[in-house]
Amino acid sequence: MTTYLSGIQPSGLPHLGNYFGAIRQHIALSQQGGDNFYFIADYHALTTNRDPAELRTRVREVALTYLALGLDTEKATFFRQSDVPEVCELSWLLSTVTGMGLLERAVSYRDKVERGITATVGLFTYPALMSADILAYDSNFVPVGADQKQHVEIARDMAQSFNAAYGETFVLPEATLSPTAKVPGIDGQKMSKSYGNSIWVFETGKPLKKIVGQVLTDSRAPEEPKDPAGVLLLELLRLFLSPTEQADWEERVRRGGEGAPGYGHLKVRLVECIEEHFRPARERRAALLADPAEVERVLAKGAERARARAVATRDRALRNCGLR
Ligand code: AMP
């Protein structure tokens, strides 16, 4: 059976980029069959978060998000990374067969340090923990965004080194990139928690109008014909609209003239789309928020299933390298 696995860091409120670039694929893959593992990368979050209360809130928010958006936890194993401590053991084993150069070449470490994140040992060895996450579950495919592709290749390299030293132990994983590679933020750059340009998936009412109101536009009048490719609002609307409605708005923007939509019209439509698209999920989130025991129950069930597989892999690795 094919195994799919991915993790998401609890680093803030899940935004449209996380949904269209990652979470939606995870939910869809789970419905297609195969073995699916999705987890909240809370150990990883310690490389950037030092506030325990905040970390707890964020972990809960990621859990609520997946469940509210419809992840079927009968079909997918959904859990918290730190509920499977075996990954820390595996991370150590992997680090002993990994050359320094492999991690020194990781671009995300350098990016993060350049952005002012403290260069701890944990931040440096983060790809070893991520490799353990991937290898612990015998993952075949890892659906991630382009920024994580190098880390999956590192996992593959580590698996190969371990297998070469100790015989067949780990399955070699492969990254699969999501079809929605890059959702832009309200400033036109990649939507990201760290750029302050994101729209929370469950934003609604006045705050939603306010954030959509801030989507970057220019001072061209509605009548002026425009290339739709350069209109950020249309790019965001494309995430929601039917191809027919999208083509219609684009045509009217391209033609310009009397009756062409202004940026204000596009903003009103975008607010409606976000409100409508996420309404059922927003309601489920509210219900789950009121029932923390249910969320814990789901995570505990996921942890149990995940752990069974990780323990088997850990035991195999220990045996093969001579620790058992
Ligand atoms: P992060 O929030 O960076 O930990 O990302 C969690 C997941 O969402 C990863 O698979 C990312 O590739 C994906 N993701 C984050 N931001 C975007 C974006 N702006 N567009 C598409 N996918 C994204």
Ligand code: TRP
């Ligand atoms: N590093 C990933 C991110 O920042 C999160 C993550 C941790 C992950 N372990 C993983 C993703 C294993 C895929 C597989 O988005």
